[in-house]
Amino acid sequence: MANNIKYFIGNWKMFGVPKSINIPKKINNFIKSDKNRGKYKVIITPPYTLLQSFSRFMKNKRIKLGAQNCFYKDPFSSNTGAISPYMLKNLDCKFVIIGHSDNRLEGDNEKIIKNKIRLALKNNLNVIFCIGENANQKRKNQTFNTLKKQLIRSLEKRFNYKKILIAYEPIWSIGTGKIQSSVNLLKTAIFIKKTLKNIFKTKKSIPILYGGSVEGNNIKKFKLLNEIDGFLIGGASRSSKNFIDIIKNYYR
Numbered sequence: 001m002a003n004n005i006k007y008f009i010g011n012w013k014m015f016g017v018p019k020s021i022n023i024p025k026k027i028n029n030f031i032k033s034d035k036n037r038g039k040y041k042v043i044i045t046p047p048y049t050l051l052q053s054f055s056r057f058m059k060n061k062r063i064k065l066g067a068q069n070c071f072y073k074d075p076f077s078s079n080t081g082a083i084s085p086y087m088l089k090n091l092d093c094k095f096v097i098i099g100h101s102d103n104r105l106e107g108d109n110e111k112i113i114k115n116k117i118r119l120a121l122k123n124n125l126n127v128i129f130c131i132g133e134n135a136n137q138k139r140k141n142q143t144f145n146t147l148k149k150q151l152i153r154s155l156e157k158r159f160n161y162k163k164i165l166i167a168y169e170p171i172w173s174i175g176t177g178k179i180q181s182s183v184n185l186l187k188t189a190i191f192i193k194k195t196l197k198n199i200f201k202t203k204k205s206i207p208i209l210y211g212g213s214v215e216g217n218n219i220k221k222f223k224l225l226n227e228i229d230g231f232l233i234g235g236a237s238r239s240s241k242n243f244i245d246i247i248k249n250y251y252r
């Protein structure tokens with residue numbers, strides 16, 4: 001994954017029914033005619049229920065398919081309601097979000113997350129690994145410490161870092177309209193990249209995405225932040241117009 005490529009990733013969360021395929025259809029049409037299309041990749045992560053039908057549509061399209069989570073066992077198990085990385089791979093999923101703060105709140109700890117990442121990589125999935133501090137940690141100046149722990153405890157040197165993207169999502173920024181200041185964001189992205197280089201003992205830079213209230217009307221401010229390689233977009237990815245506006249305004 002070349003680092004000059006930007007990623008626009010739509011995290012639909014609990015949204016969508018089969019006819020919502022119109023959203024990726026419209027986005028795909030936009031990308032086809034966009035003169036900047038060589039500069040970015042688009043990934044949509046619908047809920048599990050839509051993966052199969054979306055996967056059929058996305059064959060040979062410019063949008064790639066991702067899942068919002070996976071289970072920490074593989075390939076099959078007796079856990080009711082669980083979906084394994086192996087099952088995702090067999091649906092032609094190329095990406096999977098792991099460690100989202102929603103799932104951490106529901107009980108995903110660093111050990112579980114590490115297992116999920118390991119198994120996702122084993123199945124050749126690209127991992128969008130979410131990290132981020134909460135409002136309390138931010139107030140107490142514990143952002144870097146929190147991020148470092150999250151990275152160190154769930155990543156291992158032997159993991160294939162070429163298949164990992166880090167999504168930095170401050171929890172206080174998700175769905176709130178509050179955005180990290182550019183200076184802080186830059187400092188944080190540099191800190192994350194440095195920590196990753198230490199973990200993987202590499203000089204190569206791993207893509208860092210930003211997530212938290214990204215929209216068409218605030219995307220411009222990220223343009224100057226070279227260290228930010230893309231965006232994990234929640235609310236604004238549920239409408240083709242909003243999602244397309246984000247891409248358009250980023251390159252305007």
Ligand code: PGA
Pocket residue numbers: 011169173174175176211212213214232233234235236
């Ligand atoms: P948001 O969500 O864009 O609605 O803030 C981002 C996310 O949770 O991935």
